[in-house]
Amino acid sequence: QVQLVESGGGLVQAGGSLRLSCAVSGRTLRSYAMGWFRQAPGKEREFVAAISWSGGRSEYADSVKGRFTISRDNAKNAVYLQMNSLKPEDTAVYYCAARPVAISDSSSYYPHWGQGTQVTVSS
Secondary structure, eight states: OOEEEEEOOEEEETTOOEEEEEEEESSOGGGEEEEEEEEOTTSOOEEEEEEOTTSSOEEEOTTTTTTEEEEEEGGGTEEEEEEOSOOGGGOEEEEEEEEESSOOSOGGGOOEEOOOEEEEEEO
């Protein structure tokens, strides 16, 4: 069983930065592609970024390209999301997710989820 725990959320002003972390336990991270998703109040969960098991391939939503960077450290069983130039529309609960092997931007393909961490960007 894979357990995911996010951290690093908080309140930040527009233009600021945050770094989210996702700690993975239960299985070696090396077997999984990892994704970050977010859900704002009243909206559906949406894809933010994903990274392959090796870290050699990553994908981003158009809305965060050039501002967010996903990375992973398999030795530490951790995944990160560096968020720069934050905007009020980035306000949401951010979720870390894991799926075996292949990278995907669809939440329905991820069987393992964390509990989420709140990110609030003030204008």
